[in-house]
Amino acid sequence: MRLPIWLSQHLAALRALLVLTIILGLAYPLAFVAIGKIPGLSDKSGGSLVAHGSTLIGQSFTDADGNPVRKYFQSRPSAAGDGYDPTATSASNLGPEDVVDTADRKSLLTQVCERSLAIGKLEGVDGSRPYCTPDGVGAVLAVFFRDGLTGPITRVVSVNQTGTPFTAAYKGVTVEPAKAGEDYVAEGGVITPIRGNAPAHPVVPADAVTASGSGLDPDISPQYAQLQVPRVARERGMSEKGVQDLVKKYTDGRALGFMGEPGVNVLELNMALDKG
Template identity: 55%
Template sequence: MKLSTIARQHWAALRTLLVLTAITGLIYPALVWAVAQLPGLQHRADGSIVEVQGKAVGSSLIGQLFTDADGNPLPQYLQPRPSMAGDGYDPLATSASNLGPESIVDSADKPSLLTLVCTRSLEVGELNAADGARPFCTSDGMGAVLSVLGPRDARGNVVHPTQVISVNQPCATTTEPFLATYAGARVHCNDGQDFSHGQLVAVEGAAVDPQVPADAVTASGSGLDPDISPAYADLQVNRVAAARGLSADQVRHIIAENTTGRALGFMGEPAVNVLGVNVDLDELTSGG
C-alpha cells in the first residue's frame, strides 16, 4: 500500500474522530444543558434542591432521615418510609433488600422480610400511639410462622400434627409461643432443632385491618423514595402537632399543601413529600 493512501486513510479517521468528539462531547451535552435550563425544567435538571434561607437542606426527589445522633426518630418531624440504601437514604448505595413474599423464616444472622415488617409495625405504632399489630405477626414483632410435623396426605399437607414449632420465636428469648395449640397439638418455641422437613404455616391472627399503613413498614426499591402515603402522614399528625405545639388541623393543612395527586388523574397514587412538609413545619414554628 502506498504511503499516500495510508496518509489519506489516517487523515479521514482523524477528521471523523474530531467531528464525533465535537458532536457527542461538546455540542450534544451543551444542547441538553440548554434545553434543561428552560422554564419549568431548570429546577428538576438542577436536582430539585430545596433551600431554606439560601442553604440547601435536601432534594425533593430524594428522601432523607429525620433522626437524632443515635438514629431515633425526631418526634417533631414527619418520618419517611424505611430505607435499605446503606445506613438509610444513601444515594451512593441505592438498593432494596431483595427479600420477597416467601421470606418468612428468620435465619441466624438475618431476619426475614415478614419479621422486619412486624418489628417495624410495632415501632411505628409505639412512636405514633397507634396499634402496631398486623396480620401474620406475633405480639412481640416476629413472623407468626409454624413448622408443623406429622403424617401427610396425598397433597403434602400434615393431617395429624405430632409436633408444632414457632420457628421465629427462639426459646432463649420467648417464654410462651404466640399460639398455645395448633390443630390439637401444643406449640413449642424454637430450640434450634432442624424443622426444615415440617410444613410451614403462616398464621394470620386477628389483626386483619392494621392501623399502620404498608409503606410505613416496607422499603422502596431504590431506598430513596421521598414520599409517603397520605394514610401514613395522617398517622403521624397528632405526634408532630404535640411535639411542635400546633393543632392537628395546622399540621394536616401543611400535609395537604405538600400532597400530589395521581399523574394525569389516573396513574399512581397520591403522595406526600416528607421534606416539603418538614420544611414548612420548621418555617411555621420558627415564625418564618
C-alpha cells in the first residue's frame, strides 16, 4: 500500500530529525569530550581550574583597596568588565589616536602613562614613556593657528592637564592649562602629542600597561616577569636567582616553536611561590 505523499514527506522529515539528533546531539559532542580527555589536552578542556582560579584566565593580585600585593607577580591590565570577567570578555577598543581625556573617561594614552608611572614606582625603576608627562598623563597640546591650520600660532593648551602644564611654552607661545568641559578640538585646536625625552625603549614593557584583546590573558611577557623579580624576591626573603628559576619553569615557549611569543603564567608562578 502506497502512503499518501504528505505522510511520506512527514515520515522522511522525522527520520532525518532522528538521524541528525543522534549524530549532532550525541555522537558529535561525545567525540569532542573524548578528544578532550587526550593527555595534553585534558587540562585545557577542563578549564584548568585550581584552588585559586583558572590558569587559563587572568586575575588580579591586589588587596581590598586595589593596591598590588607586593609579594606576588602582577598580571597585565584587563578591560573585561571590572577586570578579568569571563562573562564580559572584551578589549577597550581604544586605538593609538585616543590621546585626549574627556569628562567621561581617560584616554588610552593617559591610561598607559598612568600605569607605567605606577609600575615604575612599584618596581623602583624609571616609569617614563614617550608622549607622557612626568605626572602620568598624555603629553598632548591643542595648538591654535591664526588661519586654522596655517599661520602663526596664537594659543596653546595642554589638553590633559588642568594644573601646571608639563611645558611652559611651545614654539615661543605660553602653554595654558586646560579648563574642565572645554572641547579644544571643536574650537579648532590641532592635537599635537609631544614626545618628550623619555627613552625610546621604556623600562616598563608594553604588556604591563596595555590590556589583551580578550581582557583575560593569564600570561605576562618574560620581560615583565623579570622586572618584578627583585621586588618579589625581596618581599619573600628569597634570592633573585631562586625566583628567576621559577619564572623560567613557568615560561611557555612559542606555539609549535614559531607562533606567538613566550609567556609566563602568573597564577601558576604565584602558586609555586606560595608552596615554597
